[in-house]
Amino acid sequence: MSEAATRRGTTSIAPPDLLASLDPLLREWLPRQRWFAGKGRPVTGFALISATELLEPPLASPGVIHLLVQAEQHHQPIHVAGTPGHSSAPHADDCYQLLIGVRKALPPHLAPALIGHVTHGPLAGQTVYEGLHDPGIAELLLERLRLPGRLGELRFGRDTRVDIPFGLVPRALGAEQSNTSLVYGDTFILKLFRRVVPGVNPDLELPRALARQGCGRVPAPVAWFESHQPGAAAEPLVLGVLQPYLKGSADGWELALRMLAEGADFSGEARALGRATAEVHLALSRALPTATLGHTQVEQIAKGMTERLEAAAQAVPALRPYAPGLRSAFDALAQLGAEGRIWTAQRVHGDLHLGQCLRAPSGDWSIIDFEGEPARPLGERRMPQPTVRDVAGMLRSFDYAARSHQPWAPEWADTCRAAYCRGYAEASGSDPRTEPVILRAYETDKAVYEVLYEARHRPDWLPVPLAAVRRLAAPDPARDPGSGR
Numbered sequence: 174m175s176e177a178a179t180r181r182g183t184t185s186i187a188p189p190d191l192l193a194s195l196d197p198l199l200r201e202w203l204p205r206q207r208w209f210a211g212k213g214r215p216v217t218g219f220a221l222i223s224a225t226e227l228l229e230p231p232l233a234s235p236g237v238i239h240l241l242v243q244a245e246q247h248h249q250p251i252h253v254a255g256t257p258g259h260s261s262a263p264h265a266d267d268c269y270q271l272l273i274g275v276r277k278a279l280p281p282h283l284a285p286a287l288i289g290h291v292t293h294g295p296l297a298g299q300t301v302y303e304g305l306h307d308p309g310i311a312e313l314l315l316e317r318l319r320l321p322g323r324l325g326e327l328r329f330g331r332d333t334r335v336d337i338p339f340g341l342v343p344r345a346l347g348a349e350q351s352n353t354s355l356v357y358g359d360t361f362i363l364k365l366f367r368r369v370v371p372g373v374n375p376d377l378e379l380p381r382a383l384a385r386q387g388c389g390r391v392p393a394p395v396a397w398f399e400s401h402q403p404g405a406a407a408e409p410l411v412l413g414v415l416q417p418y419l420k421g422s423a424d425g426w427e428l429a430l431r432m433l434a435e436g437a438d439f440s441g442e443a444r445a446l447g448r449a450t451a452e453v454h455l456a457l458s459r460a461l462p463t464a465t466l467g468h469t470q471v472e473q474i475a476k477g478m479t480e481r482l483e484a485a486a487q488a489v490p491a492l493r494p495y496a497p498g499l500r501s502a503f504d505a506l507a508q509l510g511a512e513g514r515i516w517t518a519q520r521v522h523g524d525l526h527l528g529q530c531l532r533a534p535s536g537d538w539s540i541i542d543f544e545g546e547p548a549r550p551l552g553e554r555r556m557p558q559p560t561v562r563d564v565a566g567m568l569r570s571f572d573y574a575a576r577s578h579q580p581w582a583p584e585w586a587d588t589c590r591a592a593y594c595r596g597y598a599e600a601s602g603s604d605p606r607t608e609p610v611i612l613r614a615y616e617t618d619k620a621v622y623e624v625l626y627e628a629r630h631r632p633d634w635l636p637v638p639l640a641a642v643r644r645l646a647a648p649d650p651a652r653d654p655g656s657g658r
């Protein structure tokens with residue numbers, strides 16, 4: 174445990190002692206979590222950012238300790254699962270939010286939440302576990318959100334116009350997630366961010382800005398909590414956001430797969446999704462500053478895409494044969510910029526795909542999860558960007574769905590992609606397909622991101638973005654730019 178960083182805490186147990194007790198257990202448990210971002214590099218220790226007791230162990234059982242810890246990891250080349258190659262992607266030590274339950278022994282229903290048995294230090298003889306799986310702890314968290322105020326370095330805030338009833342029954346969502354969500358009585362959903370970075374979190378910022386615009390496409394934040402580290406320069410860390418739960422809504426990804434399996438037409442939904450995306454873009458352009466992208470900025474964007482491609486090709490050797498073809502998409506974008514083509518940029522979703530779209534029983538689509546691509550630096554995620562970035566994300570998603578189907582259903586993807594662009598044009602007045610160069614560049618950038626994402630998180634899925642990479646590296650000039658084949 175790094176002594177230098179065991180700085181402070183609002184705990185009855187001295188933070189260095191607390192961390193010394195937990196260190197060996199967390200080293201083993203943390204890398205196994207779906208939301209752990211530093212896969213492939215062993216955790217060598219932890220530095221404490223803050224520790225706050227929500228309930229004091231062992232006086233209270235369960236005890237509940239809120240921890241922000243920095244996971245110290247080797248920065249040397251990593252082996253990326255599913256590929257024979259290595260990556261040397263530099264990574265700062267990531268900070269994670271943990272809610273640790275402490276009990277003498279775990280009741281059977283909490284057995285899957287076990288982190289381990291503490292053998293030494295002030296918690297010796299206690300069992301520690303993933304507190305978010307304990308309904309009692311989840312209830313306690315909602316209580317804190319109902320009553321805004323401070324607890325140590327934690328600050329709880331809420332929109333007091335919205336009633337948060339007492340006693341809503343919690344359940345963990347259990348979804349494949351980058352974070353962890355709890356649903357309360359089918360009324361609210363609390364998302365706890367796992368890897369946290371200082372600064373404005375777009376997943377709170379954008380939905381609040383959209384709510385101020387009266388945009389009904391995005392659930393409006395009802396309550397939130399942050400950690401405020403001492404020191405004037407320190408920016409808060411946004412830790413959780415409570416929103417209305419869209420009961421009975423269907424996830425766009427699941428729905429698309431279901432309709433594909435049934436041979437049902439999804440183009441009506443794709444068109445509605447295009448309209449929903451354009452409406453959100455319009456509201457964002459009104460809510461937050463926009464920018465004009467001239468020659469220099471476009472060149473910078475193309476350079477960033479090329480650099481990401483090179484880093485991804487280093488990490489995933491299967492990408493290497495296609496790199497020259499993919500690079501040509503970014504060169505073509507830079508070339509258009511050099512010829513004087515100007516684009517408008519604005520705040521966008523940043524990681525839009527079918528799984529971020531929820532369809533209410535009424536048929537209305539909502540959009541969630543405005544965090545952006547988790548691996549990108551926060552400053553980059555909050556920059557104004559061309560809206561085609563989100564469009565490209567959705568087009569990729571139709572391709573993903575079609576390729577997850579046996580047999581591959583390319584016509585299905587083509588129809589959805591075209592319908593989505595049509596819907597987008599109806600609501601925005603401009604069809605993304607009329608800008609094939611920038612569309613191809615953003616789609617290529619997204620496919621490259623996906624190759625790296627899948628290599629790191631779901632190696633079995635790697636063939637899906639690799640198939641797109643093959644197509645994007647050698648485009649057929651005769652083909653419609655909205656087509657995914």
Ligand SMILES: Nc1ncnc2c1ncn2[C@@H]1O[C@H](COP(=O)(O)OP(=O)(O)O)[C@@H](O)[C@H]1O
Binds near residue numbers: 418419544
């Ligand atoms: N407001 C909501 N209403 C209903 N379900 C939601 C809502 N927000 C999120 N979900 C569900 O939770 C899942 C994870 O939410 P998301 O914000 O995408 O988390 P993550 O950033 O961890 O991926 C979504 O796929 C969706 O099924």
Ligand SMILES: O=P(O)(O)O[C@H]1O[C@H](CO)[C@@H](O[C@H]2O[C@H](CO)[C@@H](O)[C@H](O)[C@H]2O)[C@H](O)[C@H]1O
Binds near residue numbers: 527566571623
């Ligand atoms: O979980 P997040 O919303 O943070 O997003 C990450 O995980 C997504 C997968 O869960 C990943 O999306 C990719 O797979 C989807 C199918 O599961 C597909 O619809 C998307 O088009 C594809 O990009 C996303 O890229 C990643 O950031």
